[in-house]
Amino acid sequence: FGGTSAGGGLTNDLWTFDLDTVKWMHLSTFGNKPSPRYGASISATEDGRRLYVFGGNDGTHQLNDVYFLELEKLQWSLLPVHAGAQPTPREGHVSCIMSKYMLISGGCTDGGAKRLADLQVLDLYSPRWECLDEGAYVHSMSWVRPRAVYTTFYGNKLLTLKPSNTDKLFELQTLEFALPEDIERLRAKKKHNLGLSEKLELMDDAVCSVNSIEVSWRPPTKNVERIDRYKLIIATGTDVVKDVYQGSETRFRIVGLKPNTEYILCIKCMYDDGSHLWSESKAYMTRK
Secondary structure: OOEEOOOOOEEOOEEEEEOOOOEEEEEOOEEOOOOOOEOOEEEEOOOOOEEEEEEEEOOOOEEEEEEEEEOOOOEEEEOOOOEOOOOOOEEOOEEEEEOOEEEEEOOEEHHHOEEOOOEEEEEOOOOEEEEEEOOHHHHHOOOOOOOOOOEEEEOOEEEEEEEOOOOOEEEEEEEEOOOOHHHHHHHHHHHHHOOOOOOOEEOOOOEEOOOEEEEEEEOOOOOHHHEEEEEEEEEOOOOOEEEEEEEOOOEEEEEOOOOOOEEEEEEEEEEOOOOEEEOOOEEEEOOO
């Protein structure tokens, strides 16, 4: 797909190579085609029904858009991706599709001057980008060549060549995927390293007296800036449920409770778009 012609112009045409006849054939495609470009990646879904094109250089700047081709209809479409942090526009990268994920790695940006070594994943079913590995090691290797290719996919493996400052092999890193478990594992590891959590959690260190419980909660670090308010709910063994607090604080003292009584608490956070998130319920006991 695409590339630079013998005359120096950019193309967005598609060709297929027949391994039986050992011949090339041009495919006429339709729809919303990718712009002419070079340095893009192209990868096929496991069922062979779609091709995905990502990124490249249109002769003016590097790209990070995603197009797919329905092979039965030879129809191109743009894939809008509005969720997640968009990958850095790039060229000369590699890509691979495993299960419902498209993985991209490497390439260069800033007109070819800056080398990339990150690993990005796009969920093709519910389009969302996510960075699994920032490839920070490349920043300490000032000798890497900007337009050289140091990564490739082979089957379910990502192979990364790390050169020495004398341009010899220093390390060959292999990352193997057994989807979808390894993608989810890397996503969880990334969130853990960043201290990200999607959970709203009541803390265990409540201060309980004879007739009060002072409880705190830990908000989810993901989308925390979108939280509008919290609602604290209390229930007793007689199935009486009521709201005892609404506000933006993350600690509240409930008073007027009975001694030596178990109370079930739950916290709910309300987001600015009307959505909400519940914590798991926890039991607390007032003192005798």
